[in-house]
Amino acid sequence: MFSAWLVAFCPAFVFWSAALYKEGIILLIINVAFYHALRVQSTRNAQSLIVLALCLALLLGLRLYLAPLLGFSCLLGLMMHRKFRRSGLGPREIARQMVVVGGFLVIMVVSVSSAMLSQQDPFGSESVSRSDRASEAIPMSIEEAVHKISLSRRDLASTPSGYWPHIEYESLEDLLKFMPMGMVLFLVLPLPWHIGSFRQNLGIPDTALWVFVLYPLAAVGIWRMLRRDLPATLIFLLGAAVLCCLYGVFIGNIGAAYRMRVQVWLLLAPFVGVGWEALFAGAPAVSAGARRRRIPSLGSRPSNEQRPRQPEVPIS
Numbered sequence: 001m002f003s004a005w006l007v008a009f010c011p012a013f014v015f016w017s018a019a020l021y022k023e024g025i026i027l028l029i030i031n032v033a034f035y036h037a038l039r040v041q042s043t044r045n046a047q048s049l050i051v052l053a054l055c056l057a058l059l060l061g062l063r064l065y066l067a068p069l070l071g072f073s074c075l076l077g078l079m080m081h082r083k084f085r086r087s088g089l090g091p092r093e094i095a096r097q098m099v100v101v102g103g104f105l106v107i108m109v110v111s112v113s114s115a116m117l118s119q120q121d122p123f124g125s126e127s128v129s130r131s132d133r134a135s136e137a138i139p140m141s142i143e144e145a146v147h148k149i150s151l152s153r154r155d156l157a158s159t160p161s162g163y164w165p166h167i168e169y170e171s172l173e174d175l176l177k178f179m180p181m182g183m184v185l186f187l188v189l190p191l192p193w194h195i196g197s198f199r200q201n202l203g204i205p206d207t208a209l210w211v212f213v214l215y216p217l218a219a220v221g222i223w224r225m226l227r228r229d230l231p232a233t234l235i236f237l238l239g240a241a242v243l244c245c246l247y248g249v250f251i252g253n254i255g256a257a258y259r260m261r262v263q264v265w266l267l268l269a270p271f272v273g274v275g276w277e278a279l280f281a282g283a284p285a286v287s288a289g290a291r292r293r294r295i296p297s298l299g300s301r302p303s304n305e306q307r308p309r310q311p312e313v314p315i316s
Helices: 002-009 011-018 023-043 046-062 066-086 091-116 131-137 142-157 172-188 198-202 204-228 230-250 254-281 288-293
Strands: none
Touching (some): 002 011, 002 254, 011 204, 011 254, 023 230, 023 254, 046 066, 142 230, 172 230, 198 204, 198 254, 204 230, 204 254
């Protein structure tokens, strides 16, 4: 419930859903897609699989790069769910799986970034990706893709609200080195002392709320959900991770970061709710003695030991 209130009343969600941009419909499609991805994971519902495919198809028309990134995260989460069910994996095996997933994420980020470069304004409300420019926009090698990403980030960082304009990627190694810092900057800017234009200042309060309150709650929720339902948690974490990796290396502008970060906040909102319930709402009050006696839940049949003994009726 707390997550629903957060999405409904957080200024970032309200503003970009009400403004004359397509971010509102994009957030709705992402929400529906991940909901049905969870249904496919838990029940193998064919209808949910169709809805998930339709959502990804809609994202192709709205934000071309979102469809392969989020589709990859959903597919990988479903595959890992089947692997976890068939064989119990220990911490080392899970760590190895995460390393492999990280490698795939880097490949996806570099390759999908080329699709963003085929647009005149990848983060704007209009795109002009057409066949007459496709051959020039699509890089033919990793070095060319990295160079184009560097040029695009430098253009975004050269604006008045840009940050770290001196960053340039000469090679894939430079991009990977900056990726962790780029992800942090993408998630936390603007900070309270980054006073700028009126629109930039409007993003400071809710960003500060996320940085100092909601991110810690999300961390608590992620920790609890990793132990409770690892496969379902991975779907949301992979989706948030690919978006953070992509935007972290691509964006160098506070306005664009604030606008695109709402997609990540949407995927982290369920974990914020879990963390809130764990720290403040708490579990239903049950005494230690009752837990030791293992009181059955409502609707369960009592065992022979717990079933009350019927009084013996003498036979006349």
